[in-house]
Amino acid sequence: MMDERELFNEADPTFEESVRIDRALDTDDPAEQCERLYRRYIETYYLTDASVDFLTDLVARIQDSSPDSEELNHWLYGYYGSGKSHLLKVLNLLLDSEQLSGSDWMALWQRLDGKGKHDELRDAWCSLHENVLVVPLPINLLRYQGVREQRFSEIILQEVYSARGFSNRLDVAFFEEEFQQSGGLFDTQSVWGNREELLNDILLKRGVPNPEYTWNDVRRYRILSDLVLEGLTEEATGMTENLTDIQNQNIGQGLAMEAIESYRQELEEEHNRPVKIVLLIDEVTLFIGGDDQRLGELNALAESIQKVGGGNILSVVTAQSNIEDARPGLAKKQLDLGILKDRFPQQYALPSKHVGDIVQQRLLTKSPAGEQWVREEALNSSIDPQSMLTYTGEGQNTEPPLDAIDEDEFIQYYPLLPYQPALFLEILSNLRNNQADVTKSIFSGTARAIMALVAGLREEWAQKNRDKPIVSLVDFYDLVQYELEDVIPEKTSVIQAIENDSRTSDFDVDVAKVVLLLSYVPDLVPQHDPNLATAVMDDLEGSTRSNIQSRVRESLDGSLEKYVRPDTSPDGAKLRLTDQEEQQLITTAHDLEADPVWDDIIAMLDEALWDEVLAEVELPTSHEYGDEDGTESYPVGYTYTIDGQRLESRIGEDVVFDIEVVIRGLDPNNEDDRIADGIVYWFPKEEGLEDLRSQLIEWWALRKATQATNPPESLVRDLEDAAGRVVNKLVTTLEGDHSR
Template sequence: MTALLRDIFEKQVDRSIEGVIKADDTEGLGVELEEYVVTNEIGQRLERFLEAYNNYDTANGVWISGFFGSGKSHLLKMLALLLENDEVDGKRAVEIFERKLADNPMLAGALRKAASIPSKSILFNIDQKADVISKTDVDALLSVFQKVFDEMCGYYGKHPHIAQFERDLDSRGKLGAFKEAFQAASGKPWERGREQALLEGRNVAKAFATVTGDDPANVSDILSQYRKDTRVSIEDFAKTVKAWIDNQDPRFRLNFFVDEVGQYIADNVKLMTNLQTIAESLNTKCRGQAWIIVTAQQDMSSVIGELTAQQENDFSKIQARFANRMPLNSQDVAEVIQRRLLAKTDGGQITLGHLYDREENNLRTLFDFGDGSFRFKNFRDREHFVASYPFPNYQYDLFQRAIMGLSQHNAFEGKHSSVGERSMLGVFQEVAKNLVDMPIGRLATFDLMFEGIRTALKSGVQQSIQLAEKHLGDEFAERVLKALFLVKYVKEFKPSVRNIAILLLPDFEADQTEQRRKIEQALSLLERRTLIQRNGDVYEFLTNEEKDVEAEIKNLAIDMSEPHRGIRHAGNRNGPVPSEDQARADRHRISVRAQDRRSVARAQPRTRDRLHHAARR
């Protein structure tokens, strides 16, 4: 009986693995800690961070960067759990995590030292906590920090004036008594009453007068007065944080873990400078007892677009304050996927070792892209092949570039055009789940990656593929179309017939000649249906706008076989016949116009209007 792929994996690949880590999700923390993979590179960055954290010098900011789906949020969440070191499933977080650091005693020791410092972690996604706070507000970023801090203290973060009202009562030791008095007066707990504070003004005043001894008539509009008087500045916020820390252990740390801050501040210079000022003020007031650890995209220009000189200057200042950098790259993600998802049994390693020995000579050329394409890394050796199988090694890097290109061209749903509900780990798991019942020797083809991001793509972007699935009637051509869609914006990849054949290679025994014949037939069909265009030996997926251009070009009838015949529109054959010189000039003009319109269609959304205007002129 032929062995199947599911037999070689150490863990079931179809087990539940959260596709994307959510900052506010407390379910399954033990599993997240247990399965987190500390790669060699991540281990080194953790050591540097913990050295700075344990021996504070000047910087209190940490900047975790990486491309979409690279695991930034997971690392942020792990740091929040480990530094606070609360109990998870009956054990301390560091105890669970230490098991994976047996071969790195230096890192384990630094982690234990950091966890021994008493601390509180405030972990949040900044967009989720912003609620209806407009990013155009001057203090939008500060409002979010103030809100999460107030909530951590047990106060009502949604309204700063109510939180300040509670804080003042608490500082006088009267908050508990006020809550009891309010319940007696209103018949409901304060935690419910404060949500409708405007409707509970009389009961608030009565309870406040009861616990403070004031005349109820003098405090009838106490909350309105707080609303009028409460003004929060960055300096005031830092002082409030400092005052709270001073009531804790002398070594205490308050750590803010902020997910997706890069996108939140991206296009607003004021928010950029506010983030820097918040970090600086906390550092000045708290002297290393308040840290800010944030995540952001590796390439901020992909989020912001072309940075202006002012933005470049502001952004460099922010990064100077966040001097502790923890960048994540594609190799980190590849190693995480291989160790967490694709780990093999002992028997599986032996089987795949024999497969490698048999195919070793072919592997050197089988995944070698030509025609001027970027030279993606091939398998290094047997160990690397066993770890990565059934995925060819080029797919980690190529897929990363694919989702970055699609994101830059606004292909994904969501506020920040990210992969949304899919991390790279989640996408690779979806592909692996579709292959588990295949025989050993089968390979993951690149078109399968499309299914992993389908639900995160905007409907208009994938309309061509959806129509092809309904009406094309050729499953293989649909797979070619999906592969071309994924590499649409990967400038380093040249989608020639040979390179497409590598993307769709199903197994090591595939007939290369037959594979290329099928691809050529599929490309011919897709081109006739105006789903792709050919440019020399290279084929390109057409967006909706580009399809309009191609359809217009196809409707142009060109006939220079007779004197004084020229270009006519296919739908208007009875029009005047231009001279030969005029026809040649018209053909050149149409060619240039079509090229301009193709450029417009490919342009990023932020520059498309400008290019349209230039093309019309």
């Protein structure tokens, strides 16, 4: 195994686990702040085909947007961890004309596009800033989640007033704006100019002992602003009632857009050049959640941008899905979602390949010696990645694909497999979507981004004691184990039970882990044995997939039998983990299987299934009887005995001919071979008889174990399936020899 420091181009890459568009850096020097931002976000961003297409389109629309344009709102979506927030942060830095005015544009672009692959985009970006003053307004909606209910309009107003230098508390901002204006009935400007001196006098008069506060304190603390603003209003106007008129404004999308347009016009007058404002709103679908009112507000905001902005105001919002899939819980609001789609005609995806490209460039780029080692050593191992480390699916796929491995991509992604970043994201995304409230899921907003996951996997890989180790799905489970325990504790507890079971092995635990993870991507990776084998393989010099596949089947049929069961639900995964109640019932059933009571089995068969069996077996229900003068049809009835035990089930009522049928051979302990006249003997076929007995015992044991309980729906389905197998097998087996 090659040392990590020699294999990779960068031995210890650094990155942020989660980028926030509004995150500032800890420095008061504007030039140093700017340089740190460029170094942290521009230099570390990798331009992919998807991000270049998005930036190219957006730059063109900002420069060429017309007053009647309907393409002012843009929807950027992708998995959590796909780089949406990082791209939005880069966009914020690239669009900020004022900040760029003191920078060397070409040098900055070189930091983003070091290989010079995107000169056309660079030229369009430069042209934009030569012709237009662009002002981005970044808004991270996650800041406002869970604090209190806030509307889009209120949040936007806070950001606009803050950008204009006012307080980000609207009650204070409205006051500041009013008192700085000139030409009113009252001389508010002089009061405003003396506010720092006046505010402590006001507080002292209102009973605050020894006040030593500043205006920033008033902005921050409501208890101070309530007293000071009222006092300043009284100082300027001689009354306090005017404060209510100043603060009580009709906050809505109209007021928000008017504030943005007013700000834009101020900047246009100040700089004497065209100004475009671009709202950059991060994590809009998480903010909306299941709130249909917020969905309506987003519609209204997008409409206002089209009506008020005159083509000079645009928006970019990020989401974790396209609009059609924005929130399954809002299915009843299809009309609103349809309108939203019209309001955001431009939708841009950051697909799994985009994520894989970033991961590969940032964390997996090889040194020249490392690339040579992978090509000459790893690719010539006993395990051929192209034939033994691929999955077989049922139609859906990722990019790079699950069912094929390109040699060059293998070299680029090693020790991961090329499809793994996309597969990991699919699993995490589906885990999140399965939660009752996706906005609170551990995999939304605060979970590790895919970059952090891959960095962790790379670190774990370096510690493996293998000849030529690779990252497996088991490694991924181990890395996110604590997050999984928080999100799906009932399922991870099954894994823990398997680990604590003295009868299971480490391999059994690995199989159970991949069964659990693959249950969230059944349409991508069905849980059949070859795929489970692929998922646990972690060494290019280890056992072949066929050998691992045999071990997987032994594990599922053996130690894991009570923990992992076939999922008989009509859709979803093929296998599922059982819960504790199921495990107890299955254990009871297994104990019964070990010591079957055939009299009880036959009695239960008579009670529950024999009528179904007879319905499938074609026995005559009438018999023609008579002499040369004529015949007549008479009803025939049957009585049944199985291995000496008379059954209550019978066919026919008011019968004339009552035929006794004796079935022998189901009970292996029955040695009675006597033959009597007038009786129909039915002997099951020897071929398949042992399978029939096994299926009878399995069905009986499970039914007996669950009879006194209200079993889980999963076990009810298992029991129905077992009963169906018994009926089918009995019908097939009883079509053997019979004699009279």
